[in-house]
Amino acid sequence: MPSRRILLVHGAATTAGVWSTVRKLLENGSPAFEVQAPTRACSGDLRTEVDALADAAAGAVVVGVSGGATLGLALLAAGVPVAGALLHEPAVGSLVPGLLARVAEEYAAHGVAGFGSALYGPAWDVSMAPADPDAVRRDFAMFRAFEPPAAPLRLSALVTTTVGELSPPPRHRAAQALRSAAGIPFRVLPGCGHAVHLEQPGELAAAVRELTG
Template sequence: MTIVLIHGAATRADVWNPLVAALGDLDRVIVPQRDYSGDWGHELGALEPLCAGALVVGVSGGATLGLELALRGVPLRGAVLHEPAAGSYAPALLDHVAAAWRENGVDGFGSALYGPAWSRKLSPSASAVARDFAMFRRFEPYAPSTPLTHVLLTSGERSPESRHMSVQALSRLTGARTTLVPGASHAVHLEAGAALASLVRSEHSRSPTPALRS
């Protein structure tokens, strides 16, 4: 089974290098470098052929893209999605990130979103971050025609209550399963890589039939 790792805003594909190493014995791991186009159609169009039939793993904006793929009926084998955006179901979720972006640009954005595990060396240009942030703030989830039981939504043990509430709201809306990642906040791939790898391995073993597009 192919595993696809989708990165979020203010990071590049190489943010996944430690997880790739941890999953090295599992089939084929693909780590696409997104274009930061700011356009949902472009981003999803590039990811869909890679993700169809695959186990998709995403954090933050990468989780948001994975969730949108699942909502659109792309036949994912499964998904592990950590703290995606929640649109109007958590309207203030990214307010502190927006404030930090206005005040301190990319450095403020990355630190507010991911915490101390993030560093500027992980980030693309300021214009790329701006396009991503605008796109992810436009995300609005909706109820799928079939519950997303093949999707696992995760939140970090150390994340603020607003993150836990947003994940639970998304679970109620979509039918996705949820779990808590010990030792992690939003930057689970940087803070708790072993725990994330364990979850991916568990979902890989679970291997349900792909959810077909309705």
């Protein structure tokens, strides 16, 4: 029987509150899911973040956006036995150099507000960021340093990445590059960019249901 347990993993400059609409859609739909959406420590250490999520991820369908998707890849690479994963626009390191260059420029110029706006677009606002402003610096350094698996993963669960229809070409190249490098298929989600959980939460929830069906 497909897993009915979902783990939602948030990215940089957000907390678990960013999942409020998606969580309601998954918990109140038919069938209903058991949903966990922890607020991460934003430690800046990939191993620490993976270890903190591993128990909840085991046997669950992991859903992540942005840095949350990157952590989903890290969980897969660490061999955590997830039931499935839907990962929207993770970081891909040297597969697409410069993918996060504009985000870095805006962060340097305008701090957390510039970072979030450049990464997520107008659907994000600074109230969604963690109270600790240094959490963004730690997360961003960690995600910029991330390198995806260099060889196809041996996946025992259904895993896909997604990319927003409205996302810029480098994001689409990243999805294609990750498919070639790690063997993870991707699909395009309509009507959204990077912040699918804010722009088109219904599309994301529907994609999760399709994956688990």
